[in-house]
Amino acid sequence: MRRPPRTRLLLWHATAALPVLGAAAAFYGPALARTGGVWPAPLDDVYIHFGFARAAALGHPLSWIPGNGYSSGGTSLIYPLALAPGYLLGFRGAWLGLFAALLACAALLDLCGSLRRLLEPRGPGAATARWVAWAAPLFVVAVPLLDWSWFSGMEVALLGAVLGRALVAVRRAELAPPSRRPAEQRRAGLFAALLVATRPEAVALAAPLAVAVAHAAGSLSAAAALARASLPTALLLGAQAAANRAFTGEWGAAGAVRKLVLSSPYPTPLEKAVEVLKNLTALRVQALEAALGGPSFALILPLLGLVAALDRRARRLAVPLLIGAYGSLLLVALNTTARYQNLRYAAPALAMLLVAAALGTEALARRGRLAAGVAAALALAALAAPSAWFARQIDHFARASANIAGQQVEVARRLGARAPRPRRVLLGDAGAIPYLSGIPALDGLGLGGYRGMPFARASVHGVPAVVELIERLDAAERPDVFALYPSWWGGLADVFGRRVDAVKIEDNVMCAADEKVIYEADWSALAPPGERREGALDAVDIADLVDERAHRYAFSTPRGGWVVGAVLRDDGGAPRFDAGRLIPEGREQSFAAGVAARGPAVLALRTDGGGPIALGVAVGRPAEDEVRVEVPERPADHWSEIRVPLREVAPGDLVRIRALQGTFRSFHVWLLRP
Structure with a gap:
């Protein structure tokens, strides 16, 4: 990849800065007027990144707030680290947003520079395609919906810079001589891992990029090339999962636990699938159609990407970009918030489509003057069509920033x-x-x-x-x-x-x-920490996930086990809070007994008021040996207790409680001395 003459390079950088800085001013100016001088942030999530950045600057990396301990809730591992120097340099409070804005502009200019390197024509047809590299900055800022995210203060602009560097690294691995190719393959693998560290759904691009590196191995081993290009990402994901497990008890990050459709235990698989389809539909219609100028114009970007995928020089980048764009949309469709926050989760996919389209424009322009004219017309249509949304997106950015401020x-x-x-x-x-x-x-x-x-x-x-x-x-x-x-x-x-x-x-x-x-x-209705009932051999506080995990507690899913809470009078007349679960008729809950030794016990079940119900209780025996317990109507103003004598309970025995008639509202379970 040869360097252009220095004068032409300086001129290119000057012309590239105009659209990037112009777009930044177009978004930040009206927003500053709306916020009354507070640096604009259209998402409160921006300040979450600022919190992680401040903690990192103060010597507490991977913490949201010093003293809170490890957090896996940051959606980007490296963005707070990129912001932390700004905090150390004196950009404090909301003014860290100014540093984030400067970082975003620098990142977008870096992306433009990477595109220039990728689009500089080589060999036959270079003369008719040279203009495409000069148009690269227009591809970066042409979509107002994406610009909203570029300048939001989130990690999207940094992702753009890493995306460009990763693509350049893959191209270098493709063109490097055999003696240098392994080093360039490792470099490509590192940038692919950085993509995932910037946004987790970028794994949809990192994986096909590794395959592209292996495909370009040439005389070297394709398997070794694939290992070099994919191992950094695999190690990153493995280390992150191990840290999550060690510090939080979950393999997944907190964001995945909280936001993924699949995390909820209550809906049926069909209900979850419907929610994912709703997200996909919204992302397709609003981000991949309306935001690109409507259904007809929206086809131009993937069409140009397809041209790149069919081109011998561009396909090793274009195919991963197209797979990554649509694959990342599939991943974010699993997010319950995918349809909200101005579709910011679609921003990486839009960036990948635009880069693929730029590659396709260059590939088509190399085919001769007529093809170059067609490429110019298609690119002009694709880049001009979304412009009708600039005023609306700028206004939305300003209003959202005013909301947060x-x-x-x-x-x-x-x-x-x-x-x-x-x-x-x-x-x-x-x-x-x-x-x-x-x-x-x-x-x-x-x-x-x-x-x-x-x-x-x-x-x-x-x-x-x-x-x-x-x-x-x-x-x-x-x-x-x-x-x-x-x-x-x-x-x-x-x-x-x-x-x-x-x-x-x-x-x-x-x-x-x-x-x-x-x-x-006022927490007076809560039990004191460590409170223990006299005579208890074991206890399970239902809906306390720590206690449930310790007792291998389980309830029938889906459509069961919903958590409820109440403050009722205890035996002494004091108000006492407890949470529990609803066990519908025909469903059950179970837990592993934590008694110290085998022997008889009394099962005590706390419940609230309600009509008559019937329960089935079994301990370590088949269902046909369960004991039926009739429970009469209970008063609504205080906690009630159901007692069931058990002949024998051993450590680790599975205690099963089934709702035979009516819904059982289960709040607390004790195994007591008889």
């Missing part, structure tokens, strides 16, 4: 000004509030991580399961204020909080609700 940033300001200063704030996946206020936080949705506790998994099961984990914390550790959307946190905000303030915004286009409420916490 008016709500999340304002809540942070108010909390930071409270006296006495709050000890810890409970929130739901909110980045600006802890980052700007400096108050330690507990993320109830689990993406922030907290000392290895399974908050992400609990939030999938239901709000009462989150409360069960808070009950495990020492009283001094529990959050003393909440900053929550009431509609998201029914059973927590209204039960354990007292409303003291609220921030309401108008013209909401981005926040989950127009009002975020500040509460003072």
Whole structure:
């Protein structure tokens, strides 16, 4: 890959900077006017990255907040590390967004430079295709929906830069002489791994790029080339999974646990498939059609990508790009939030399609003057068609930034000004509030991580399961204020909080609700940590995921085991919270007994009020040996207990409780001395 003359290269860089910096100014200018001078961030998730970056700068990498411990909730492993130098250089508070904007512009210019290297024509037809390299920056900024994400402060622009570098590395591995080819293959593998470290769904591109490197091995071993190109990604994914397992008990990252459609235990496979299809439809119609100028114009980009895939020089890059684009869309369709946040999850796919189209334009232009004219017409149509959306996307960017500044940033300001200063704030996946206020936080949705506790998994099961984990914390550790959307946190905000303030915004286009409420916490209905019932041989706190995991607790799925919570009177008349699960008629729950020795016991089951039901109880024996227990109607104002004598229970025995008649509301289980 030969270097062009220095003068032409400088001129190219100057012309490339115009569309990139012009697009940046077009988005940031109106947004700054709407936010009143706060650096614009159209997504609160931007501040989550800022929190990870600050923690890394302070010597706590892979933590959202120093003191909270390891977090697997960051969607990008390397983006916070790229932001951390900005924090150290003095870009503090919301002004870290300015550093992120400078980084985004630099990343996009780097992507343009990589495209220039890939599009510089070689050999026959070079004269008719030289203009394509000069048009490369237009491919980068032509789609307003993608520009929204480029300049949002998220990791997308960095992904673009890594994408360009990875493609250049694959091309170098293809063209390198045999003596240099193994080193270039390893280099390509490292950049492929960086792609995945920037955005996890980029694995859909990293894998076919490794295959492309192996396909270009030439006289060298294809298997060895594939190993060199794929091993860094495999090691990265393996190390990440091992760290997740060691520090959180989950192989997957918190974002996957919390957001993937497959994580919920309640829906049927058909219901999950329908949700994925809804996401795919929205992504196709809104991101791959409307955002590209409509169904007819939207076909041009994949058509040009197909031209590149058929071209001998371009196919080793174009085929992986097309597979990566559509493969990444399939992966993000598994995300329950794929249709929201201005379709930001589709941004990597759009970037890959645009690069593939640029390669196709160059491949077609090399075919002669007539083909070059066709290529120019197609490229012009593809790049001009989305332009009708610029005004709408710029306006949406400004309004969304005003939403975040008016709500999340304002809540942070108010909390930071409270006296006495709050000890810890409970929130739901909110980045600006802890980052700007400096108050330690507990993320109830689990993406922030907290000392290895399974908050992400609990939030999938239901709000009462989150409360069960808070009950495990020492009283001094529990959050003393909440900053929550009431509609998201029914059973927590209204039960354990007292409303003291609220921030309401108008013209909401981005926040989950127009009002975020500040509460003072009252955890008096929770049990003291470590509380133990006298005479208990073993106990299972249902819907406490830590306790359930320790007892290998299981419930019938799907359409069963829903988590519920209640505050009722205990035997002493005091209000006491407990969470439990609904076991529908014909379904069962089971757990492994944790008794110390074999012997008789009494099974005690806590439930709430309701009509008559019947249960079947069996211990380590076939279902036909189960004992039927008739349970009469119970009062609704206090906890009730069902007692079942068991002849013998041994350590590890499976205790099975089946709902024979009616739905059993199971909240707590004890094995007591007889």
